[in-house]
Amino acid sequence: MGDRLKFLLDEGDIPESWYNLAADLPSPPPPPLDPGSGRPIGPEALAPLFPMALIQQEVATEREIAIPDPVRDVYRMWRPTPLHRARRLERLLDTPARIYYKYEGVSPPGSHKPNTAVAQAWYNKAEGVPRLTTETGAGQWGSSLAFAASLFGLEVDVYMVKVSFHQKPYRKALMETYGARCVASPSTETETGRRILAEDPDNRGSLGIAISEAVEMAARREDTKYALGSVLNHVLLHQTVIGQEAIRQMELAGDYPDVILACAGGGSNFAGLAFPFLGAQLRGGPKVRIVACEPVACPSLTRGVYAYDFGDTAGTTPLVKMHTLGSRFMPPGFHAGGLRYHGMAPLVSHIKELGLIEAAAFNQLECFEAGVTFARSEGIVPAPEATHAVRGAIREALAAREAGEERVILFNLSGHGNFDMQAYADYFAGKLTDQSYSEEELAASLASLPRVAA
Amino acid sequence: MGDRLKFLLDEGDIPESWYNLAADLPSPPPPPLDPGSGRPIGPEALAPLFPMALIQQEVATEREIAIPDPVRDVYRMWRPTPLHRARRLERLLDTPARIYYKYEGVSPPGSHKPNTAVAQAWYNKAEGVPRLTTETGAGQWGSSLAFAASLFGLEVDVYMVKVSFHQKPYRKALMETYGARCVASPSTETETGRRILAEDPDNRGSLGIAISEAVEMAARREDTKYALGSVLNHVLLHQTVIGQEAIRQMELAGDYPDVILACAGGGSNFAGLAFPFLGAQLRGGPKVRIVACEPVACPSLTRGVYAYDFGDTAGTTPLVKMHTLGSRFMPPGFHAGGLRYHGMAPLVSHIKELGLIEAAAFNQLECFEAGVTFARSEGIVPAPEATHAVRGAIREALAAREAGEERVILFNLSGHGNFDMQAYADYFAGKLTDQSYSEEELAASLASLPRVAA
Numbered sequence: 001m002g003d004r005l006k007f008l009l010d011e012g013d014i015p016e017s018w019y020n021l022a023a024d025l026p027s028p029p030p031p032p033l034d035p036g037s038g039r040p041i042g043p044e045a046l047a048p049l050f051p052m053a054l055i056q057q058e059v060a061t062e063r064e065i066a067i068p069d070p071v072r073d074v075y076r077m078w079r080p081t082p083l084h085r086a087r088r089l090e091r092l093l094d095t096p097a098r099i100y101y102k103y104e105g106v107s108p109p110g111s112h113k114p115n116t117a118v119a120q121a122w123y124n125k126a127e128g129v130p131r132l133t134t135e136t137g138a139g140q141w142g143s144s145l146a147f148a149a150s151l152f153g154l155e156v157d158v159y160m161v162k163v164s165f166h167q168k169p170y171r172k173a174l175m176e177t178y179g180a181r182c183v184a185s186p187s188t189e190t191e192t193g194r195r196i197l198a199e200d201p202d203n204r205g206s207l208g209i210a211i212s213e214a215v216e217m218a219a220r221r222e223d224t225k226y227a228l229g230s231v232l233n234h235v236l237l238h239q240t241v242i243g244q245e246a247i248r249q250m251e252l253a254g255d256y257p258d259v260i261l262a263c264a265g266g267g268s269n270f271a272g273l274a275f276p277f278l279g280a281q282l283r284g285g286p287k288v289r290i291v292a293c294e295p296v297a298c299p300s301l302t303r304g305v306y307a308y309d310f311g312d313t314a315g316t317t318p319l320v321k322m323h324t325l326g327s328r329f330m331p332p333g334f335h336a337g338g339l340r341y342h343g344m345a346p347l348v349s350h351i352k353e354l355g356l357i358e359a360a361a362f363n364q365l366e367c368f369e370a371g372v373t374f375a376r377s378e379g380i381v382p383a384p385e386a387t388h389a390v391r392g393a394i395r396e397a398l399a400a401r402e403a404g405e406e407r408v409i410l411f412n413l414s415g416h417g418n419f420d421m422q423a424y425a426d427y428f429a430g431k432l433t434d435q436s437y438s439e440e441e442l443a444a445s446l447a448s449l450p451r452v453a454a
Numbered sequence: 455m456g457d458r459l460k461f462l463l464d465e466g467d468i469p470e471s472w473y474n475l476a477a478d479l480p481s482p483p484p485p486p487l488d489p490g491s492g493r494p495i496g497p498e499a500l501a502p503l504f505p506m507a508l509i510q511q512e513v514a515t516e517r518e519i520a521i522p523d524p525v526r527d528v529y530r531m532w533r534p535t536p537l538h539r540a541r542r543l544e545r546l547l548d549t550p551a552r553i554y555y556k557y558e559g560v561s562p563p564g565s566h567k568p569n570t571a572v573a574q575a576w577y578n579k580a581e582g583v584p585r586l587t588t589e590t591g592a593g594q595w596g597s598s599l600a601f602a603a604s605l606f607g608l609e610v611d612v613y614m615v616k617v618s619f620h621q622k623p624y625r626k627a628l629m630e631t632y633g634a635r636c637v638a639s640p641s642t643e644t645e646t647g648r649r650i651l652a653e654d655p656d657n658r659g660s661l662g663i664a665i666s667e668a669v670e671m672a673a674r675r676e677d678t679k680y681a682l683g684s685v686l687n688h689v690l691l692h693q694t695v696i697g698q699e700a701i702r703q704m705e706l707a708g709d710y711p712d713v714i715l716a717c718a719g720g721g722s723n724f725a726g727l728a729f730p731f732l733g734a735q736l737r738g739g740p741k742v743r744i745v746a747c748e749p750v751a752c753p754s755l756t757r758g759v760y761a762y763d764f765g766d767t768a769g770t771t772p773l774v775k776m777h778t779l780g781s782r783f784m785p786p787g788f789h790a791g792g793l794r795y796h797g798m799a800p801l802v803s804h805i806k807e808l809g810l811i812e813a814a815a816f817n818q819l820e821c822f823e824a825g826v827t828f829a830r831s832e833g834i835v836p837a838p839e840a841t842h843a844v845r846g847a848i849r850e851a852l853a854a855r856e857a858g859e860e861r862v863i864l865f866n867l868s869g870h871g872n873f874d875m876q877a878y879a880d881y882f883a884g885k886l887t888d889q890s891y892s893e894e895e896l897a898a899s900l901a902s903l904p905r906v907a908a
Contacts, residue, residue: 004465004530005465005530005531006465006530006531008462008464010462011458011459011460076458076459076460077459077460077538077832077833078833084531088605106560107833108829108832108833108834108835109833110872147833150829150830151542151831151833169875169876169879170872170875170876170879172879173875173876173878173879173882174835174875174878176878176879176882177826177829177830177835177875177878177882178829178830179830372631375562375604375631375632376604376631376632376633377605378531378562379531379532379561379562379563379601379605380562381562381628381631416872418564418624418870418872418873419872419875421623421624421627421628421631421873422623422624422627424627424628424630424631425623425624425626425627425630428627428630428631
């Protein structure tokens with residue numbers, strides 16, 4: 001029978017607290033700024049959008065933040081998620097590397113996103129908020145918030161990037177099955193949407209626009225708050241259950257990673273796996289290489305600048321310091337919708353600046369090729385986002401073979417591709433190409449970054 | 455935190471043998487007959503279609519049949535599957551019943567079908583067969599065989615019922631991701647297909663036709679065998695890992711079912727959960743009610759006759775005694791494609807005749823309503839087939855509430871609905887109706903049953 005393939009934990013082993021990387025950093029990340037005054041914002045600036053508990057988590061400095069029982073109770077529906085040893089992939093690659101992957105696709109909506117969706121829905125419920133708005137790109141976040149809201153009896157309006165809304169009707173059907181309302185963005189429901197449609201009736205939407213719409217609706221209605229699926233500190237925090245479980249599971253495997261990889265769009269999936277390992281390293285534990293895998297077509301970490309920028313297209317959010325392509329950057333229409341965001345989480349950007357992590361960018365075709373290789377050896381069809389981590393892991397495994405060295409590789413398989421089969425069908429039909437943006441557009445987007453007093 | 459939600463086993467707890475119900479039955483099922491002579495067929499009649507190991511399993515009488523190590527090794531990729539306690543559904547229904555479900559949707563292709571697909575692929579591989587043909591309706595079986603074949607390096611041609619082929623392009627994409635070829639049936643590749651298309655160029659296909667095509671191709675080519683996803687004894691046998699695991703998991707839960715439910719199309723999913731419990735009962739263990747849940751629109755157990763019939767439309771298979779609507783019965787186009795088969799497995803039919811199990815038929819709309827209720831409480835969106843078991847379990851739970859009695863309910867959630875979201879979209883759009891066949895057509899189909907000497 002050979003070595004074990006899966007390392008499982010019991011539901012009693014779900015972490016009792018989230019891990020806050022801020023507690024272990026050598027320096028804190030720069031604070032968010034008010035775009036008008038250029039001064040750090042206080043908690044009250046976020047109060048119209050988020051419940052107070054989440055605002056407090058946004059600026060928390062303690063290392064451990066207790067997970068409320070009702071949230072852990074929901075986590076038990078699918079957590080702890082399995083850690084797999086990719087023995088068949090190793091054999092196929094003929095590599096001396098040992099490859100492990102943490103599989104978050106076992107959650108009901110099929111990705112890591114419910115880790116924070118459930119927490120956010122619960123904190124809103126606990127503070128008496130009956131209604132949430134949010135945006136979604138590929139639909140993983142929207143369906144996860146819809147799932148979480150259905151369990152706590154909240155209403156949800158999801159603004160879905162229009163091109164994805166039409167490409168992925170089944171994600172909409174999934175949100176509706178969970179009881180949420182799903183609207184194509186830009187929509188006629190918001191001032192932002194109406195303005196954009198007046199200028200460009202055929203606008204296909206972007207995450208930045210959808211965020212603007214969802215924020216506007218939350219700011220306008222007393223009974224409504226906003227939920228974001230990535231980027232913010234509290235969102236990254238909630239994802240750290242992934243890495244905490246993985247540390248225990250690697251112990252069960254009797255191994256420790258030399259290199260950790262995860263795809264990075266807004267950064268929460270990456271942070272979820274990486275932060276607990278990085279924290280252990282910062283507290284004197286084993287050193288581990290950590291690689292954020294992003295698309296060549298939307299390369300915030302590898303091609304963006306580290307600067308204050310808006311989180312959305314309309315410029316309604318506070319300014320946050322991050323690796324950004326500029327909030328007006330419109331990424332080309334590649335299939336990994338969850339990686340089509342102009343910026344990177346401030347906390348991830350900060351540790352990149354500190355030299356604590358690496359970044360690598362991959363093209364669309366090599367990622368789908370890696371996804372098919374993975375499906376034919378490990379069985380699971382990865383979401384297009386997750387294929388970036390698979391591609392990165394395969395590169396590491398081949399480098400280990402080249403070097404003739406053992407190497408322990410751990411990556412985060414953030415979700416399955418069951419709702420993304422059109423992308424695979426297009427890949428087999430030869431319709432996919434490597435996507436790129438124009439250097440002029442990138443330069444123009446970067447030139448329009450907001451000016452902030454140093 | 456309350457009671458446990460999941461009862462997990464370790465990969466070392468995967469059963470070491472399949473359970474053969476034939477060993478414990480008070481009388482054996484009637485044998486398959488040669489349609490020409492009316493006499494029982496010998497193993498040689500099946501040799502062109504199946505490897506010898508599977509033919510031996512078809513007639514085996516020993517209670518336990520060892521699972522080959524390479525098959526268990528693949529099972530470890532997702533087995534043991536979890537047993538869940540449906541606490542949220544119980545609360546929603548306000549029932550004193552305790553509801554458990556075994557969840558087979560964690561397999562890479564998302565259903566119970568790989569339990570036999572892996573076994574069949576391996577036995578063919580072991581006997582030097584490089585190529586398989588099969589049929590598929592909704593696509594769960596075809597994608598499962600494609601998955602299994604990819605792991606053992608076999609080629610697969612899948613004949614997919616034409617209406618599903620066009621309704622479910624993503625199932626085809628999944629099969630191609632695993633490396634299989636998928637053809638709409640009726641096709642021009644076979645004599646059967648060409649004959650049917652000549653008579654009716656717009657024929658939408660049926661499982662019976664697709665079986666005829668796959669069997670014809672396997673019979674014609676030396677290098678090719680045929681694989682069936684349900685009905686036959688060896689297929690049911692392979693599924694008994696489900697019930698064996700469930701028995702151990704119910705022990706972990708400190709409970710034992712009063713009633714077991716599973717959806718039944720060809721019967722393998724039903725048998726997988728039910729046979730090990732029934733076997734325990736036949737050997738003197740606790741008595742348990744066992745309910746096969748089928749669609750009103752294709753009700754082989756509740757409206758069919760118990761008679762010898764062909765397994766396929768073209769009449770190329772041996773005759774098997776089963777509950778059948780007649781092999782010319784064309785079920786209406788409801789969404790649970792896996793339940794659109796005219797007959798029921800001979801072994802399931804036999805125990806129905808012996809009075810060891812019950813059957814219940816449910817309409818399409820009540821099943822989708824149950825599926826949505828389940829998704830909004832337990833998170834998982836059930837496959838349309840599986841909603842029949844959910845509907846049956848909810849009926850039992852409400853009956854327990856009515857009677858004011860505790861009742862332990864166990865059902866098999868055979869797969870997720872990630873590839874069936876069009877059906878849910880249609881449901882929410884009000885496009886679904888309860889389907890029915892015409893009594894005249896059923897009568898005509900039954901009148902054309904083959905005549906067999908008693």
